[in-house]
Amino acid sequence: MGKRYKVAGIPGVRDRSFETLEDAKAWLRRSATDEERGEFVDPRDGSITLADYIARHWAPGRSGAPKTQDGQERRTRLHIVPHLGHLPLRSITAADLRAYVAKLDGTVVSVDYRRGILSELSSVLEAAVDDKRLVANPMRAKSVRWPRAAQERREAWPLETAxxxxxxxxxxxxxxxxxxxxxxxxxxxxxxxxxxxxxxxxxxxxxxxxxxxxxxxxxxxxxxxxxxxxxxxxxxxxxxxxxxxxxxxxxxxxxxxxxxxxxxxxxxxxxxxxxxxxxxxxxxxxxxxxxxxxxxxxxxxxxxxxxxxxxxxxxAPQDGFHVLRHTFASIMLEAGESVVTVARWLGHSSPAITLGYYAHFMPEAGSKGRTAVDALLGRTGNSMPVQTPQILPTAGPGRSRSTSGSGGGRGLQG
CATH class of the missing domain: 1.10.443.10 (Intergrase catalytic core)
Incomplete structure (x- = not known):
């Protein structure tokens, strides 16, 4: 026997059929409530597979520089579609994504590249939410944990090698x-x-x-x-x-x-x-x-x-042409050039990026500050004499003995 009751005539929603009147009324009530909240999604819109959604709806609307778009296409083609492309959008769960993240951990070495793949997938699913094909983006689930961003350090060649x-x-x-x-x-x-x-x-x-x-x-x-x-x-x-x-x-x-x-x-x-x-x-x-x-x-x-x-x-991924750029940065920073200036020469959007990549090339970092404080506190005048703390032996259980330093200061008690 076919389904006997149809809900029809709702603007923007395809007709649906049910076997009982009660099922039809219940679905209509839930849909009305979700519509008021702005959360209504026709479940059949989520039946499209992830691969089809990317090909038909996501890829044609990509924007940005051609090189950026090429990178997006490569990440989806090589790393997303082969693993998740067969799943209907509405069937992608947090459990699927946790397993996918674990698989990436074992197959993609670069943390940054892994994060780029996951960011691309999240953008696709976010677009599906905007298109009313999903209620929520499962990549935002708390249990789906992205790899921690690496604190990247750029390594330079010795000048002799360059x-x-x-x-x-x-x-x-x-x-x-x-x-x-x-x-x-x-x-x-x-x-x-x-x-x-x-x-x-x-x-x-x-x-x-x-x-x-x-x-x-x-x-x-x-x-x-x-x-x-x-x-x-x-x-x-x-x-x-x-x-x-x-x-x-x-x-x-x-x-x-x-x-x-x-x-x-x-x-x-x-x-x-x-x-x-x-x-x-x-x-x-x-x-x-x-x-x-x-x-x-x-x-x-x-x-x-x-x-x-x-x-x-x-x-030789660590010995590409880019290592010359890192060597240039190391030479400039070790020579004492301003981080702001080096960032400008390198074309970084912020000196913070330069510091994040190359701070380890600044061996005297902190020494100028220490020298300035030493000069300030070492000025002659009404200053307290510098005392050397001492760790003293105890006189017995529960009791301690203290002596004065040469300038009358207290020692640390043991």
Whole structure:
């Protein structure tokens, strides 16, 4: 026998059928109450699977920089859909998510990357709440515990290692090492640098663009955070730039601006560093065929195994180009440069970020304060003499004996 009673005619809600009149009335009462509270969700809207919801409703509405969107797509495709994509939205429970977090703990090493995956999943489920497909976001359950944010410390190379890399890398690419080590530029910023960005008169360099790649397609974009900046340029770096330009004249390159699509506006810039064929440099290709061979020559990583393909190298996540930037920061901070200034040169949004990453490169942190207090309290005048506390033996059970210090002060009693 089919269902005999139908609830119909509610704006925005699909008709529902019930076997008994009592069930129909009970559902209608609960729905009316939830509607008044603003909590009504038609359960059938949550029957869509997480994978389908992401593909049909979440992905098309993503916004942000192309590189950001690419990262979001990769996290959902590789880490969310394979594990949870088959579940209907309404069936995703806190228990499912606790098991998922535990699985990530065992398969994804980086705490920050794990948190990024969970943040992406939470954003998807939050959108489902906004779309009235879920009553609440299960990622917000108290029992679903995210991995604690790591207190990241950036590690630098000894200066001798960085200089060895500079000296063994090919002459055309030497300038990349100089700019990373001497100015703290990011890799894409080096590849996007133009002669027009160099101001020899003022001794500064303008960081105005970078070269990025998505799925092998190159394009120009603003530096990270969409912020240009001005970096102090030491004379030694300025001389290296002059020698590089004389030996390897800049080449004009045209690429899309802002996104890699063919429909994007295109711009032309003369680039300081290009391939032998006059093309913009692709980060992944450069890392494989230029950077890794230099690491091997300098003894930072093992040479290629016999019979290995040209692109097969030892993994070296701590020895990527970014370590030059960390080494630059360490040199500046150990030399006593202001954290605010270093943050500005690095393009950090706040000096707090710089401190969080690089505070361990400041070996004298605290010593200036101690010196100032010592100078203040050590002034001559009506000051109390400094006493040395003493720990004294007890005279017997329940009794103690004390003596005076040389200046009349009390000792600590044992």
């Amino acid at each position: 200089l060895r890399i500079r000296d063994v890398i090919s002459p055309r690419n030497r300038i990349a090492v100089v700019l990373g080590l001497g100015l703290g530029l990011r890799q894409g910023e080096v590849f996007g640098l133009s002669p027009e960005d160099i101001d020899h008169g003022r001794g500064v360099l303008h960081v105005r663009r970078q070269v990025q790649a998505i799925k092998g397609r190159l394009y120009f974009a603003l530096p990270k955070g969409k912020k240009t900046r001005v970096v102090d340029m030491p004379p030694t770096v300025a001389e290296e730039l002059k020698r590089h330009i004389a030996a390897f004249p800049p080449v004009e390159v045209e690429l899309p601006w802002g996104k890699p699509e063919a429909t994007a506006q295109r711009r032309k810039y003369s680039l300081l560093l290009t391939t032998r064929f006059g093309n913009a440099v692709a980060v992944n290709t450069w890392n494989t065929y230029t950077w890794k061979p230099a690491l091997a020559k300098a003894g930072v990583i093992r040479p290629q195994a016999e019979g290995a393909k040209q692109w097969q190298w030892q993994a």
